[in-house]
Amino acid sequence: xxxxxxxxxxxxxxxxxxxxxxxxxxxxxxxxxxxxxxxxxxxxxxxxxxxxxxxxxxxxxxxxxxxxxxxxxxxxxxxxxxxxxxxxxxxxxxxxxxxxxxxxxxxxxxxxxxxxxxxxxxxxxxxxxxxxxxxxxxxxxxxxxxxxxxxxxxxxxxxxxxxxxxxxxxxxxxxxxxxxxxxxxxxxxxxxxxxxxxxxxxxxxxxxxxxxxxxxxxxxxxxxxxxxxxxxxxxxxxxxxxxxxxxxxxxxxxxxxxxxxxxxxxxxxxxxxxxxxxxxxxxxxxxxxxxxxxxxxxxxxxxxxxxxxxxxxxxxxxxxxxxxxxxxxxxxxxxxxxxxxxxxxxxxxx
Amino acid sequence: xxxxxxxxxxxxxxxxxxxxxxxxxxxxxxxxxxxxxxxxxxxxxxxxxxxxxxxxxxxxxxxxxxxxxxxxxxxxxxxxxxxxxxxxxxxxxxxxxxxxxxxxxxxxxxxxxxxxxxxxxxxxxxxxxxxxxxxxxxxxxxxxxxxxxxxxxxxxxxxxxxxxxxxxxxxxxxxxxxxxxxxxxxxxxxxxxxxxxxxxxxxxxxxxxxxxxxxxxxxxxxxxxxxxxxxxxxxxxxxxxxxxxxxxxxxxxxxxxxxxxxxxxxxxxxxxxxxxxxxxxxxxxxxxxxxxxxxxxxxxxxxxxxxxxxxxxxxxxxxxxxxxxxxxxxxx
Numbered sequence: 001x002x003x004x005x006x007x008x009x010x011x012x013x014x015x016x017x018x019x020x021x022x023x024x025x026x027x028x029x030x031x032x033x034x035x036x037x038x039x040x041x042x043x044x045x046x047x048x049x050x051x052x053x054x055x056x057x058x059x060x061x062x063x064x065x066x067x068x069x070x071x072x073x074x075x076x077x078x079x080x081x082x083x084x085x086x087x088x089x090x091x092x093x094x095x096x097x098x099x100x101x102x103x104x105x106x107x108x109x110x111x112x113x114x115x116x117x118x119x120x121x122x123x124x125x126x127x128x129x130x131x132x133x134x135x136x137x138x139x140x141x142x143x144x145x146x147x148x149x150x151x152x153x154x155x156x157x158x159x160x161x162x163x164x165x166x167x168x169x170x171x172x173x174x175x176x177x178x179x180x181x182x183x184x185x186x187x188x189x190x191x192x193x194x195x196x197x198x199x200x201x202x203x204x205x206x207x208x209x210x211x212x213x214x215x216x217x218x219x220x221x222x223x224x225x226x227x228x229x230x231x232x233x234x235x236x237x238x239x240x241x242x243x244x245x246x247x248x249x250x251x252x253x254x255x256x257x258x259x260x261x262x263x264x265x266x267x268x269x270x271x272x273x274x275x276x277x278x279x280x281x282x283x284x285x286x287x288x289x290x291x292x293x294x295x296x297x298x299x300x301x302x303x304x305x306x307x308x309x310x311x312x313x314x315x316x317x318x319x320x321x322x323x324x325x326x327x328x329x330x331x332x333x334x335x336x337x338x339x340x341x342x343x344x345x346x347x348x349x350x
Numbered sequence: 351x352x353x354x355x356x357x358x359x360x361x362x363x364x365x366x367x368x369x370x371x372x373x374x375x376x377x378x379x380x381x382x383x384x385x386x387x388x389x390x391x392x393x394x395x396x397x398x399x400x401x402x403x404x405x406x407x408x409x410x411x412x413x414x415x416x417x418x419x420x421x422x423x424x425x426x427x428x429x430x431x432x433x434x435x436x437x438x439x440x441x442x443x444x445x446x447x448x449x450x451x452x453x454x455x456x457x458x459x460x461x462x463x464x465x466x467x468x469x470x471x472x473x474x475x476x477x478x479x480x481x482x483x484x485x486x487x488x489x490x491x492x493x494x495x496x497x498x499x500x501x502x503x504x505x506x507x508x509x510x511x512x513x514x515x516x517x518x519x520x521x522x523x524x525x526x527x528x529x530x531x532x533x534x535x536x537x538x539x540x541x542x543x544x545x546x547x548x549x550x551x552x553x554x555x556x557x558x559x560x561x562x563x564x565x566x567x568x569x570x571x572x573x574x575x576x577x578x579x580x581x582x583x584x585x586x587x588x589x590x591x592x593x594x595x596x597x598x599x600x601x602x603x604x605x606x607x608x609x610x611x612x613x614x615x616x617x618x619x620x621x622x623x624x625x626x627x628x629x630x631x632x633x634x635x636x637x638x639x640x641x642x643x644x645x646x647x648x649x650x651x652x653x654x655x656x657x658x659x660x661x662x663x664x665x666x667x668x669x670x671x672x673x674x675x676x677x678x679x680x681x682x
Contacts, residue, residue: 049543184570185400185572192616192625193627215616241618242619251545257548258617260576260617261601
């Protein structure tokens with residue numbers, strides 16, 4: 001990605017291989033060489049399906065796990081070299097389930113005060129109380145929430161508290177791992193809008209991870225699409241969403257159920273085009289199964305693959321402007337008749 | 351619908367004024383309040399709402415699967431000519447699997463991890479008097495119908511050997527093996543990746559058409575409803591607030607809740623603007639307010655809305671909505 005300023009967070013060639021789960025098992029490659037730069041004040045959206053490695057990426061970026069190979073640089077310094085409190089003052093993780101990240105026996109006020117005191121963000125308890133009120137206001141919760149326990153809140157309210165707690169440490173970067181995925185439609189909208197506003201108001205940088213293309217689009221400056229432990233496409237959000245280059249990105253976008261009917265219901269008489277997609281997209285191979293091949297990991301599912309795709313791995317390269325793709329067929333249109341050899345079967349592997 | 355005139359046929363399932371409550375010594379807490387819905391042969395109907403709206407409870411009530419102290423407190427559910435409310439366990443057991451089948455969100459809770467998937471499907475058929483030999487043949491045929499590769503071999507696998515999408519296909523095969531007239535589905539694709547969800551929806555749509563099956567599909571996902579169902583009922587606080595043809599509801603919502611919900615959904619196309627928000631949260635069962643349950647969160651609410659409860663009324667667009675304020679009078 002092109003960015004004039006030095007990135008606040010940078011990863012180069014991250015590899016994460018987990019040991020076999022059993023003696024008979026094989027090691028599992030969750031990340032197979034991921035590099036990224038997060039420019040200050042921007043949001044990089046990372047989208048992909050189950051098992052693509054996006055959550056592993058989040059854990060490596062926040063220093064919860066060490067990579068098998070590669071480095072993560074936070075403001076130019078290796079992330080794992082920071083002492084925990086120093087790291088927490090720069091970088092915070094917000095995850096999917098707020099209840100699992102909040103202590104069930106601490107009131108909101110105690111949870112926030114604890115963070116404020118540990119990180120010396122306030123002088124004494126009196127200042128802390130004022131700051132707690134500020135933080136609650138920042139996430140649009142009334143002062144009455146200060147005395148609440150996690151079980152006295154809805155999922156959306158708890159997620160706001162989790163965000164407030166992350167902000168209490170005054171980090172520059174938030175790594176957001178599916179922060180809206182467990183929420184109802186109307187609640188999700190509130191959190192998405194909140195995150196958009198906070199980024200501007202506090203000049204934060206976001207690494208935003210989601211399986212949801214529409215939510216990713218809502219918040220991101222840059223979008224990276226992951227498949228089998230790699231970025232297969234990355235670029236400015238407008239380009240990725242409106243001119244996707246990689247056949248996987250296009251399949252992903254096509255599969256998103258849009259909340260406005262186009263008149264052709266799935267399986268309808270005029271929807272015969274739908275029938276062909278039923279077998280075309282071979283779903284979610286695990287990275288472990290996929291890493292057995294030498295070529296492009298998407299090739300077995302790809303409707304427009306050529307022989308080269310099966311033997312050689314395409315690198316992530318600039319195609320136009322700042323828009324990158326890892327595909328020998330980048331931008332080649334998919335015709336209705338293009339079907340991979342395995343079509344007809346489901347081809348999904350456990 | 352253009353292909354089949356479903357509106358003239360007799361409904362497979364008729365839900366009339368169904369109420370469900372939680373019985374306690376102190377009284378009954380209402381959870382579902384007067385839900386009515388018809389599903390005709392060959393029709394795919396959606397039940398949409400957010401957590402706690404009562405959509406899943408409605409489905410459980412239809413199946414007769416409510417567990418005490420939650421029970422049907424009023425209304426009727428008829429399948430063909432059979433009244434399901436108050437029917438004996440024996441009657442319900444005979445209907446489940448043969449007349450009505452159900453698919454849930456998490457196949458792992460419905461599948462026995464220690465039994466081969468084929469045996470589990472065959473077991474369901476055997477319970478309805480199908481011979482061992484025929485049950486095994488029909489099992490393989492059912493697995494083939496959901497496009498699982500090498501169905502005879504797959505029938506011998508255990509649930510953990512299958513991926514999430516394959517397991518959900520197995521559940522659909524099990525549900526359809528008994529050749530039911532009505533399929534009830536409670537968020538069966540919610541836990542799946544979108545590409546797999548798309549395949550499952552296409553698959554069910556194709557089978558549904560081939561068999562002229564009636565389908566009731568419960569989902570929180572407006573996108574899934576838009577792509578999959580012909581008719582839609584939107585639930586809020588235990589009531590249906592809007593019901594009608596999917597295209598009519600999405601293009602011209604008549605209830606402010608439906609409109610607000612649609613505004614809150616992000617899209618992959620179009621202009622990128624802040625999402626619509628709905629202030630506050632839905633009322634808790636037991637403290638449903640007087641008047642319209644949505645009034646306190648509604649931008650269109652009039653003084654009248656907190657006094658009287660609007661009922662479902664026909665609108666010119668072809669849908670029914672329970673709201674005193676027509677869209678023409680809505681404030682921007």
